[in-house]
Amino acid sequence: MHVNNTSEEKESLTKRKSVLGIRLFFVYLICYAGFVAIGVFQYELLAVPVLGGLNLALAYGIGLIVFAVILGVVYNYYCTKYEDEVEQAVEIEEGGRA
Amino acid sequence: MIYEISYTALAFFLVFVGLVLGLSFYFGRKTSSSSSYYAAGGQIHWGVNGIAFAGDYLSAASFLGICGMIAISGFDGFLYAIGFLAGWIVALFLIAEPFKRLGKFTFTDALNAKFNSRAITLSASIGTLIVSVFYLIPQMVGAGDLVMPLLGLPHWVGVLLVGAIVIFIVASAGMASTTYVQFLKGGLLIVLSLILTFFILKNGLTLTPDFKGSSSHYTFMELSPEVQNDQVVSVPGWEVISQQTVGTKTFVKLAQNGVERWFDWTEQDGQPVLKEALSVTQQPGGPALYNGEVKESRKFYQVGHMSKILVNGEEVERTGPVGPFEFLSTIQESEIIRFLQVKFSDGVDEVSVYYQQSTPGSSFLLPGLKYKIGRDANLWSKLDFISLMLALFLGTAALPHILIRYYTVKTPRDARKSTILAIAAIGGFYLLTLYMGLGAAVNGVMDVESSNMAAPLLAKAFGAALFSIISAVAFATVLGTVSGLIVASSGAIAHDFIDVYLKKNLSDGQKVKAGKIAAFAVGIFAILLGMAFKGINVSFLVGWAFAIAASANLPSILFLLFWKKTSSTGIAASIIVGIVSSLAIILTSPTMWDLYGLGRTAAPHQLENPALISFPLAVLTVYLVSLWFPKRDAVVSQ
Numbered sequence: 001m002h003v004n005n006t007s008e009e010k011e012s013l014t015k016r017k018s019v020l021g022i023r024l025f026f027v028y029l030i031c032y033a034g035f036v037a038i039g040v041f042q043y044e045l046l047a048v049p050v051l052g053g054l055n056l057a058l059a060y061g062i063g064l065i066v067f068a069v070i071l072g073v074v075y076n077y078y079c080t081k082y083e084d085e086v087e088q089a090v091e092i093e094e095g096g097r098a
Numbered sequence: 099m100i101y102e103i104s105y106t107a108l109a110f111f112l113v114f115v116g117l118v119l120g121l122s123f124y125f126g127r128k129t130s131s132s133s134s135y136y137a138a139g140g141q142i143h144w145g146v147n148g149i150a151f152a153g154d155y156l157s158a159a160s161f162l163g164i165c166g167m168i169a170i171s172g173f174d175g176f177l178y179a180i181g182f183l184a185g186w187i188v189a190l191f192l193i194a195e196p197f198k199r200l201g202k203f204t205f206t207d208a209l210n211a212k213f214n215s216r217a218i219t220l221s222a223s224i225g226t227l228i229v230s231v232f233y234l235i236p237q238m239v240g241a242g243d244l245v246m247p248l249l250g251l252p253h254w255v256g257v258l259l260v261g262a263i264v265i266f267i268v269a270s271a272g273m274a275s276t277t278y279v280q281f282l283k284g285g286l287l288i289v290l291s292l293i294l295t296f297f298i299l300k301n302g303l304t305l306t307p308d309f310k311g312s313s314s315h316y317t318f319m320e321l322s323p324e325v326q327n328d329q330v331v332s333v334p335g336w337e338v339i340s341q342q343t344v345g346t347k348t349f350v351k352l353a354q355n356g357v358e359r360w361f362d363w364t365e366q367d368g369q370p371v372l373k374e375a376l377s378v379t380q381q382p383g384g385p386a387l388y389n390g391e392v393k394e395s396r397k398f399y400q401v402g403h404m405s406k407i408l409v410n411g412e413e414v415e416r417t418g419p420v421g422p423f424e425f426l427s428t429i430q431e432s433e434i435i436r437f438l439q440v441k442f443s444d445g446v447d448e449v450s451v452y453y454q455q456s457t458p459g460s461s462f463l464l465p466g467l468k469y470k471i472g473r474d475a476n477l478w479s480k481l482d483f484i485s486l487m488l489a490l491f492l493g494t495a496a497l498p499h500i501l502i503r504y505y506t507v508k509t510p511r512d513a514r515k516s517t518i519l520a521i522a523a524i525g526g527f528y529l530l531t532l533y534m535g536l537g538a539a540v541n542g543v544m545d546v547e548s549s550n551m552a553a554p555l556l557a558k559a560f561g562a563a564l565f566s567i568i569s570a571v572a573f574a575t576v577l578g579t580v581s582g583l584i585v586a587s588s589g590a591i592a593h594d595f596i597d598v599y600l601k602k603n604l605s606d607g608q609k610v611k612a613g614k615i616a617a618f619a620v621g622i623f624a625i626l627l628g629m630a631f632k633g634i635n636v637s638f639l640v641g642w643a644f645a646i647a648a649s650a651n652l653p654s655i656l657f658l659l660f661w662k663k664t665s666s667t668g669i670a671a672s673i674i675v676g677i678v679s680s681l682a683i684i685l686t687s688p689t690m691w692d693l694y695g696l697g698r699t700a701a702p703h704q705l706e707n708p709a710l711i712s713f714p715l716a717v718l719t720v721y722l723v724s725l726w727f728p729k730r731d732a733v734v735s736q
Contacts, residue, residue, distance in 0.1 A: 036487045043471055068525055073518060075191065
């Protein structure tokens with residue numbers, strides 16, 4: 001049936017989006033945990049100048065903030081793409097039946 | 099510090115509050131159903147909602163607290179910015195969309211969407227209430243702090259004022275008006291911070307920050323004493339009164355023209371030097387003396403400056419305009435004077451002395467001045483650091499007043515877009531806090547008695563107009579955040595507890611009325627707490643709110659969304675364990691022990707932030723209890 005069909009498609013879409021979200025979450029978690037771990041275990045590393053004379057602590061901290069925004073945009077791009085694909089598929093299907 | 103009334107600030111403040119109230123009335127007349135009261139009818143545009151998210155989130159803790167902590171402790175304040183933003187990753191990638199698909203009005207509804215369990219309703223509404231109250235306290239304290247320089251009024255008047263206005267806003271309109279207030283305020287806060295940062299960079303770094311004569315830079319005195327047997331015996335032009343040793347430091351009290359001042363005894367090139375300190379002397383039954391004189395003499399200076407500026411290895415007087423990277427790297431190579439506090443008794447007087455501490459920029463821009471993880475670190479301080487970072491990371495997604503904003507837009511797609519806009523706006527703002535905080539640290543604007551005013555006072559140095567607008571917006575920040583929190587807690591009481599838990603089956607009109615009465619009650623409670631907690635560090639308190647939210651709410655949300663076997667008993671038990679364990683750790687922490695008057699070291703443990711223990715405990719609870727008491731009738735209704 002038509003209605004069941006779309007809700008099944010929606011479930012697969014939901015799944016794709018949540019798998020993407022979980023993956024990106026772990027990518028960020030590793031970076032964030034890395035910062036905390038360096039602070040606790042290799043404190044001296046944070047003082048090393050890396051980017052334009054800024055020490056690692058500043059560069060890493062600013063980097064974490066910028067990276068969060070970038071990951072957010074990437075996530076939105078793919079989610080929107082997945083959703084558009086599903087919508088198109090539904091439209092084609094509806095067109096075929098009409 | 100000593101503040102006088104600023105009439106420009108007062109005018110801006112009144113205009114702003116008028117605007118806010120006007121908006122509330124406008125949307126209030128449109129509010130008739132309960133869904134428009136609690137969730138603005140799900141009709142808000144995602145762009146507006148995104149900035150409103152940012153407005154909700156950039157509370158007094160972000161603008162006042164983080165800037166202040168960066169100004170005093172350098173990089174350790176920035177830790178809060180990093181953690182607060184990282185929390186949005188959890189919200190966006192794991193919670194935002196599934197949550198939107200589940201929910202109705204409140205956090206409790208979403209948790210209960212699959213179960214319809216009274217135990218969940220009860221525990222989740224208690225959780226919402228406790229987290230909201232912990233988040234409300236610092237907001238109210240911040241409001242009181244702001245009102246002192248703005249209107250020249252005492253702290254409690256500020257708290258009362260905010261409470262009264264917010265109760266009025268919430269009781270008249272609900273979520274729609276708080277959304278537009280948050281949108282307006284969030285947008286303005288970011289624009290103003292950009293302007294302030296621009297001025298900081300344009301001004302550059304200088305040894306004598308006098309802002310082209312618009313404020314007077316005070317150069318602290320250095321005296322050469324004559325010393326015999328570890329005693330200061332004479333100082334030219336001054337009468338030696340007494341000296342006092344606290345820990346490794348020795349402070350000397352000198353008098354000139356009948357005015358007594360405290361000096362910090364240091365060594366320079368092998369010679370003894372007395373460096374002028376700031377002091378507040380509390381006399382029994384008399385007025386407090388600021389640097390030995392009454393308040394009105396205005397001898398209590400704003401502080402914080404650079405003692406050495408190095409550009410490419412050469413010492414300079416001033417840098418002129420600098421770029422954003424150059425600003426940070428120059429501070430990193432140079433040297434900053436911070437003011438540290440010691441308290442001691444001098445006869446019958448209680449004295450607070452703020453002495454100069456020269457700090458290399460390289461350690462100012464590293465973690466460790468507040469959270470000890472490098473030098474002088476021990477196991478507790480390292481665990482404390484991890485615990486803080488964990489609470490900040492996990493707390494955001496579990497704050498009830500952030501979660502309800504997912505319902506104010508139409509579709510999951512819109513919820514996602516507003517979240518990303520919020521992350522970009524908040525991230526941008528947090529980068530700016532680094533400049534505002536450091537700018538306050540080096541431009542001689544700090545009030546040693548309260549770090550919360552660092553950013554507004556810096557704005558003051560750049561002109562009265564900027565100060566007025568920023569103070570007014572900061573005040574609106576508090577207004578907006580407090581109203582959001584009160585809507586969330588009134589929802590917890592009126593909707594979750596009265597309507598669902600007690601099964602009163604209220605009509606739509608009765609629901610709105612119950613919500614408004616609950617808002618009034620929570621508002622009064624918040625006012626009282628704001629007065630009681632005066633003087634406690636704002637960001638620090640918010641850290642606790644995050645820890646409780648992360649422990650009480652997040653484990654159950656995550657398990658509900660990602661583990662099919664999660665049972666209603668597991669969720670309810672996890673919420674209760676999260677609340678009880680985090681509260682227990684907080685109430686026995688060194689800070690609270692100090693507050694009870696028992697002394698920090700006597701506390702049963704040395705952990706300031708509870709999340710490291712309470713979060714895993716709550717996770718374990720939801721897992722084990724769900725296994726022991728599995729779902730009976732899993733899906734009650736769709």
